[in-house]
Amino acid sequence: MALGEFELIERYFKRPVRRAALGVGDDCALLTPAPGMQLAVSTDLLVEGRHFLSTVDPARLGHKSLAVNLSDLAACGARPLAFTLSLSMPRVDEAFLAPFAQGLLALADEHQIELVGGDTTAGPLTIGITVMGEVPPGQALLRSGALVGDDVWISGMLGHARLALEVFRGQLQLSGEAFEHARRAMECPQPRVALGLALRGVATSAIDLSDGLLGDLGHVLRRSGVGAQLRLADLPRSALMAEQQDEVQALCLLTGGDDYELLFTAPPSRRDAVRAAAQEAATPVTLVGSLCAGDGVQVLGAGGVPLDLSGRQAFDHFRS
Template sequence: MPSEFDLIRRHFLRPTQHTALAGGDDAALIAPRPGMQLAVSTDMLVAGTHFFADTDARDLGWKALAVNVSDLAAMGAEPRWAFLALALPTADDAWLTAFAEGFYACAAAFGVDLAGGDTTRGPLDVCVTVIGETPAGQALTRAGARPGDELWVSGQPGFAALGLWALRDGLRLAPVGRTRCLAALHRPQPRVALGQALRGVASAALDVSDGLIGDLRHLLQASGCGAQIDLSALPLAALTDYGAAHEVALRALLSGGDDYELLFTATAAHHADIAALAERLDLPLHCIGRLNDRPGEILLRAADGSLQPPQTTGYDHFA
């Protein structure tokens, strides 16, 4: 049976682009470029909680890095380095080969060096730390939104939730929809280019991992604002076109999570800039509401103008 160090050498030591000293020593040596701040994020994926134990190893490798890169995207940062800690039930060489293939595919797509990490025996658990750079003083945070700002979301939230419900609960989707939703669940696409383009445009931002409503609450708490969401502005058509009933689609979009889209705010003066940005990036950007001065309040505005609080919340690991 290969040793821990054999596994690391075989699967996780590859040439790096911007790391002075990567894996194989007691610590990595990295340095930010002049004028840059470091943005650092850590996420853990646990079998049975964040993914099915029989999830394809390539998909898991991609997702383990992608969900962390998404955090950097939400800060407007450029991903640079990653550190990987793996707990493995057994030293399964074929599984590790596939996992590494998916992980390094994501790393190549977003310019990330694997700079170090650790392995141990235990229940399957993947923990990734990513480090990125952003020009000093220009990072996007959750705390900059103000009453009157418009509320935007990127891409198509809800696909990943439909994919999960199709696998776990037997939700019936059109074949093309099922394929698209499973891809969103297993291979999320961090909005790195969007995050960097929003520097100086967005007043606040975060990525949608635990559901749009749940994550919006974090932004509102940090910024001391409330929000109204216009139900007619939500991008529901793609979800219902794939066979989801309206109420199922609405629940997936508002509280399903695992989307890794960006939820952000900006002044109305930037509306045309954001519309142009959507065209330039070939990425739908939806203006779905507006912030107000009632801290923490979220109301949904129906087509008839009536207001109601959301009936769903975001994912909570300990709820």
């Protein structure tokens, strides 16, 4: 007998809660943030064929569905608390649901965040997650706090997800091992929650890199009323990325998207504090440029010559 909606929830997604006051099973969940804390809330929607391929491993899809939301909390400097899941699927497929739930809940356990509710329905495969976290008043990392003279930093490595996408599109070829490395970055991003927490009181602004470096940095610059100058040679890249042609590197590093690394700014006087935060979070960070008066981004290439950035646009769901 096929599972119904409530049997599906009971089997795969209902778990005892430890931090929430009331979780899955009632009309509403009940949360009790620590006294004096602010609630940080973010929502992401993942649609098959738009955000993920039909061939993705369900366990990786479960991981990524939560990871992209946790990345938003990381960019805010918020500690994860709870999340809800809305799941639309053409039919109840237990061969999909079991590994999907396993990947989702394994990452939830890693970050001590609880599933407290949501909804399921029949329809195209679509995953909607809302995350909630907590942050002390006045300590949230915002896009609007960057100042002229601040350093620009990036965590981790950039561009692997776009490399994998170009292989899927037939525009690039990678060896089996290299492709698996890039594909894993695309399908299993690691949210930088520990780094976001460690940067509270150090960084002046932050954003997670979901739609590409140029576009996401542009959000910070517009909200803060500043400009930026980056050095292409300083952008963090792996040996795999360094092997690619210059145009492929520029595409992946500047507009690739789906990296879910943190881009953040901090005064030069706080460089030691930034490096201490990175060490505490066991996350590498790279100084890639600085903020200046004006607006927009200038990227310096070989010999300090500014690159022509015309036509290099960030991902936009309604323009792409």
